[in-house]
Amino acid sequence: MLKPIHRKVSLVLIALAVFYLYLAFQLQSFGNGPIGTDTMPKALGFLLILLSVLLFFTKDKETEEEKKKRHIPKDDVIKILGVLVITFGYIFFLERLGFILVSFLFIYSCSLFLGYQKHIANLIVSFVFPTVLYSVFTILLGINLPSGVIPF
């Protein structure tokens, strides 16, 4: 019964709606009259449950080809997760090491990880893009990006 993917999705959405409604009912309603802080959230929660139930009972005509499309090869999953990890690193070190240095490391390592083998071109791009962007933001736009360990 739960075989079609849209039924699983529908259950996940109902769970989300129930959780959201639970939180919505915890909200304190201020103000006079029936329209308070919690009116809209409650309405949305019930609407989502209604739509999810409808989704559960729809006939999903998923072809074999579409199923295949949804399946991601293991190799690609590894690459996506790898990029995610590198991006986490980027965010983590952004304010600690500064924009130029972290962006340089990020572009170089991320491109290399995805199979870009031209090291010299990679080095040049990783250096030029962040430097130009940094200058545009700080000098032209007056937006200060984290300078970090590079003292200018």
Next chain:
Amino acid sequence: MGSLEGIFSGVQLAFSFQGILFVFLGVMAGTLIGMMPGLGPISAIAIMIPLTYNMDPPIALVLMAGVYYGAVFGGSTSSILLNAPGISGTVATSFDGYPMAQRGEAGKALAIAAISSFVGGTISVILLMLFAPMLSSIAIVFGPPEYFALMVLGLTAISSLADGSTIKALISAVVGMMAVTIGIDTQTGTTRFTFGNPNLLEGIDFLVVALGLFALAEVCALIINRKQTTGKNDSIGSLKLSKSDFKDMSGPMGRQSFLGFILGILPGAGATIASFIGYITEKKITKKPEEFGKGAVRGVSAPETANNAATSGAFVPLLSLGIPGSGTTAVLLGALLVMDIQPGPLLMTDQPELFWGVIVSMYIGNMFLLILNLPLIPYIAKILSIPRPMLVSLVIMFSMIGVYSISFNVFDLYLLLIFGALGYIMRLLKFPPAPFILAFILGGMMEESFRQAMTMSNNDITIFFTQPIALGMLIVGFLSFIVPILQSLRQKNKNAVE
């Protein structure tokens, strides 16, 4: 101030040095970003937002509009050269554009696309000049009940017109609206759904949602296709068109400019539907429908005229009502709100130079698209040979820095990743992201106008049913919501009987 004076100050703005410079930069940037596989006008505008913070608002809007139609044009270039439409609005262009390119006539196809875009863009800007003020004057009678009804209509329309399942589109919209309830409720000061996290007090920034759902989700698709090589467009042939080519183009260009514009105004329709309808109507009208799909001149001209005309059409509800009818104009509205511009009926009277400046600059922008891009196309096409791994890294970095430069808060970058993952999952499960972003942007306004209307009527909900305009829009909205659901249920019953 009379409208003539307004137009005059708009002309002054558009022809100022800054005006011309920024429309040029916008069109160029839009073309370049729009060409990249997967990056369409929404991503292009979202990426450009941080650059506009310290700009003069009218100039910033001129830039954004340039990016918008530049990206629509750029998308057609990758459709023609690679059969890889950057956005859904240029899919129809690839039907005949790509076969033409394979015949070695890529240059001709690009020239047809550029000229058709120019004609479609220019005619529809004239229509925009005529229609937007008209709609503005009607809009002044709009009160909170009417605005609420209009937003409901916009949301249901985009959901029912989205490709694929209406229910999925509506779910996407509801979840988008849930996301906007996070943060402090502006009317009562109560916090909602923040889990005690101070970073969530101000709510989620729309740029986080826009870049996550669109740019980062696309990055995942790019990673999967990373081995695809793109550059094999060394010779694109001559750009010259013959007299008979022009003769073939004139019909579609004339008709589709008007049709595309009208479809662009309608909420939910937009460039994609305009381009498909443009293609289909021309195929029906022509005496040689068998040429379509094999590189017909009309087959390139029709969708290109229509999608550019629809782009200007989409500005009508945005500028005159302050209500976006599509995902792209929703992001544009978000960008305007960041700059403290509230589009709407008062925009034309309060800031005529901004209103008319943008419109006049669209003429200049379309001109730039034609005279600059035509000779530059062979060189611009080189950008398509950026290796995918490099493209992935650069898009991620641009998105990160775009978000960081408005919030200066690392927390938002983690949120960006979460929305990127959400966007990719939605894509895999075929939930359209456009209703999500539209709901996210309209949600706050919807709640506000709903409450205002209720205050007006002393909490009497019948206010929505006694105002004829509001009632009419709610009925249409309700029908576009309920009819597709009934249809799908009926189909289910039919299947059960069989």
